[in-house]
Amino acid sequence: MPKVSERGQLQTQSPIRSLVPFADQAKADGVEILHLNIGQPDILTPTTALNRIKNLEEDIIKYGPSAGIPSLRKKVAEYYNEINISITPEQVYVTTGASEAIQFALFSCFDPGDEIIIPEPFYANYLGYAQISQVNIIPITSEFDKQFALPAPERFSSLINENTKAIFLCNPGNPTGQLYTREELDALVEVVKKNDLYLIVDEVYREFCYDSEFTSVLQFDEISENVIVIDSISKVFSSCGARVGYLITKSEQLRTVIDKYAQLRLCPPALGQIMAEACYTDYRPYINEAKEEYNKRRKVLYNRLSKIEGVKCYYPSAAFYNMAELPIDDATKFCKWMLTDFRHEGKTVMFAPADGFYSNQELGKKQVRIAFILNEEKLEQAMDCLEIALKEYQKIMHQTQPSYSYK
Ligand SMILES: Cc1ncc(COP(=O)(O)O)c(C=O)c1O
Known part of the structure; x- marks a missing residue:
């Protein structure tokens, strides 16, 4: 086969999409994935x-x-x-x-x-x-x-x-x-x-x-x-x-x-x-309604996140994202583990590891980006998952002989 280009190989990969194969596998296994990893809103198009x-x-x-x-x-x-x-x-x-x-x-x-x-x-x-x-x-x-x-x-x-x-x-x-x-x-x-x-x-x-x-x-x-x-x-x-x-x-x-x-x-x-x-036909009521919906979700997310032990967060003022620092060793490992190993009532959550949003990836190593693009009920379920997952993950993290292998 002819060689693929050098520059193509060097091209950076989207950090948001790199975990997708693990999510696809989990879905194929019948797990419901709560997608908080990508800015794809669930609000209906006008x-x-x-x-x-x-x-x-x-x-x-x-x-x-x-x-x-x-x-x-x-x-x-x-x-x-x-x-x-x-x-x-x-x-x-x-x-x-x-x-x-x-x-x-x-x-x-x-x-x-x-x-x-x-x-x-x-x-x-x-x-x-x-x-x-x-x-x-x-x-x-x-x-x-x-x-x-x-x-x-x-x-x-x-x-x-x-x-x-x-x-x-x-x-x-x-x-x-x-x-x-x-x-x-x-x-x-x-x-x-x-x-x-x-x-x-x-x-x-x-x-x-x-x-x-x-x-x-x-x-x-x-x-x-x-x-x-x-x-x-x-x-x-x-x-x-x-x-x-x-x-x-x-x-x-x-x-x-x-x-x-x-x-x-x-x-x-x-x-x-x-x-x-x-x-653009009579669009203002549509936008106002969407904004109000995101605002409600913002409150739900912040209320839950700020109560989870060890999680550092802030109240975001715009868009539909929140960065959170988690009590973990490595956000990419954690996000992957959520998809491959963690299940709660048949569900798990997909977050975006934040290291890909920094040029110095160490800065985002413990951070995830959470997109509040699901409704309040789903967000509550996602936060239930996160709360339980963090406890389980910390136990694994502190084992002297880690029983997990990532990457
Ligand atoms: C800040 C920002 N700019 C640009 C884009 C891409 O937008 P579009 O779908 O219009 O290409 C996104 C998508 O998530 C984004 O978050």
């Missing part, structure tokens, strides 16, 4: 969007414009205008999920060897995208004990050199479930301005802020040419499989380059765009 697809009138699914269907770009611009962000349809690119928007941003802004500063822990796929675009991520560690607040501007400044081209944020944060405040962003914008950097912000969770108002970087007019926002319908409209996201930029110069990448892949998914457009 009925208007589902009906639009069910009653499809199109008789040919055609290629469309590379930047997206004009009527969808208009709807997205209107959505932004309604939240007091002034955007025109020309400034919106429709992409194949936020995932493609991230790739477009990296390819359009950076050359091989350029550096981008990203607070860690960060959404693990940023590493893979940086790798394929040959950009170096310079991590800046945000701390669990400070509830993953945005690191101080001086810490960003101290990492800036002639190769630094951007600061990249995820706000609200995945995996942290935390929101950066207006004041934190104000201070960072000064650093961006002073060093004329790009400021790329992944805002796919912007609609799920429970305690305070969200600030988009598109609101900072003084750096409008430097800003790129990444957005998506995956989470807001519970439409992960539609594969529709957006890249928003006010920079005309940048758009001439993005156009080329957009044309290269012809167009974003036609069906997804049709669906996405229907999502």
